[in-house]
């Protein structure tokens with residue numbers, strides 16, 4: 376490898392975190408994420424697990440110490456667990472953390488193997504604990520399967536963070552009960568503002584729920600203490616008094632978080648996106664095929680100069696999404 380120096384972008388931010396969307400496919404169709412009839416990539420366009428692992432190695436060599444497997448639904452791919460095992464072998468030896476974001480529909484089957492691979496924490500999307508509302512938001516989802524997946528992960532010793540997208544008129548009345556439930560279960564909870572990524576069948580403005588108001592309402596019901604815990608990520612955290620639960624707020628629309636951004640995102644086609652909300656990207660699979668790891672390293676280095684300072688998300692009635700690709704392409 377040409378250089379072992381850390382990856383520093385043009386704005387002085389050190390890149391330590393890689394998110395990999397291992398597939399754009401999903402068994403659910405969450406309304407804020409996807410259109411009901413999504414066009415997914417033909418399978419031959421997906422990188423092989425070997426290619427994904429090779430690209431991951433190039434990032435680890437440049438100081439990336441955290442990798443998250445995401446999607447689409449990462450567990451839709453038959454070789455995701457094997458990939459996790461492979462990347463997991465780098466834990467303590469280049470990688471500090473390997474983690475996953477999943478909708479948990481297939482987690483019951485795989486939780487044990489993921490834990491054995493070294494995954495210690497997992498993010499599970501759960502926008503409602505009411506079976507009908509869950510089905511409505513996901514269009515196809517079976518809440519019981521997701522809860523089974525969560526239980527299996529807990530039994531395997533994996534710490535759980537629930538991701539809940541706050542949706543006006545859909546699940547806003549469930550936010551406080553979700554926080555109480557997470558407190559009882561020992562789960563963390565991240566609340567997320569819906570982001571304008573990709574065309575869906577609805578106008579996101581109708582469902583956009585600004586988190587500052589949500590937080591104010593939660594503060595009047597729960598004892599929440601500002602937590603100094605800070606990742607280089609977008610969330611701000613509070614501790615739910617008397618529990619181990621940490622509440623995170625991910626508010627890209629109402630509180631820009633880009634100053635400390637430490638991450639880049641790899642699609643299942645091998646495109647490295649430098650910002651969730653911008654189009655700047657480079658083709659790392661092409662570099663890998665043309666020149667192997669040295670060419671990938673050079674491409675990553677060159678990409679650092681192109682990482683945008685910030686997203687420019689905006690939610691307004693009738694406004695086009697900030698970028699045409701859905702969150703499932705770059706992994707949430």
Ligand code: SAM
Nearest residue numbers: 408446447448476477478500538569570702707
């Ligand atoms: N399928 C997995 C899941 O749902 O956990 C992983 C991929 S999903 C794209 C990752 C996260 O992004 C989920 O927590 C989901 O709720 C969130 N998400 C998807 N589309 C979003 C959007 N437009 N705005 C905000 N969050 C979104």
Ligand code: SF4
Nearest residue numbers: 401403405408447478
């Ligand atoms: Fe699938 Fe996750 Fe998007 Fe829901 S949020 S449709 S589970 S990729």
